Amino acid sequence: MALALATITPGKPEIFAALQGEGASIGRPSVFVRLSRCNLACRWCDTAYTWRFTGDNRPHTDDVAYDRGQNQLTMDEAKVALAIAELGAHLPFPRLVITGGEPLLQGAALARMITNLNMLDGRDWHVEIETNGSVAPHAALDPLVAQYNVSPKLAHSGNPAELALVPERLTAWAQDPRAWFKFVLGVPDDLDQVVALARVYAIPANRIFLMPEGRDSQTLRDKAIWLAELCSTHGFCFTDRLHIHLSGDTRGT
Ligand SMILES: Nc1nc2[nH]cc(C(=O)O)c2c(=O)[nH]1
Ligand code: SF4
């Protein structure tokens, strides 16, 4: 059985070790696996190579169409588990961040992969899933997940709200203590939507992170100035994008 993964270079799966760069676990040493495919299409998506394949003309700031054969790789679940175990063998607290794309589109295969990983490693990995929050986790996957990093997409993403903001899902995440919310803001006015969602779905403010939208260090610094101020005023948490400051917008980091 297989997973569709993103690639670092053609033929090389995007599985790597790095510090978690965003959110509640920022700075923690982790192994990452990036899955291919997404159900949304954000204009400013920094991983459009996971979904914007040739023939997909949905709007994106880069307007690049990616060759599927070069940017997507089908890999046996057992081999994915082995690659993760090798990269994490030295970690005293094994943490796996599963990202994408939208990883919850491959929930059943992920459940098998994680079960395999825990068995072959002999330790129970702390699994975090980065999700856009519009897809329900597969029943077999959910008990294997310690943390959901839920990033619902606001209007500036360009997605229709009925695709990006699914009421039953937002209600469920708000009630799940494993779920941390991470809202990407482009301009200060985007905050109004966060405040409205937090109110409608009763999302606790101490589980809400605001993150600047940007793919280079200077943009993040510029936006951090007003975003940090908004966090202080409204009682939300701030998160930077550590990996962008360290490595720029680079695959496998
Ligand atoms: N270091 C690092 N941390 C991350 N946290 C979330 C990431 C993502 O792309 O979802 C990411 C990533 O791509 N790299
Ligand atoms: S939900 Fe995430 S992976 Fe999908 S298009 Fe938006 S930013 Fe990209």
Ligand SMILES: [Mg+2]
């Ligand atoms: Mg990212």
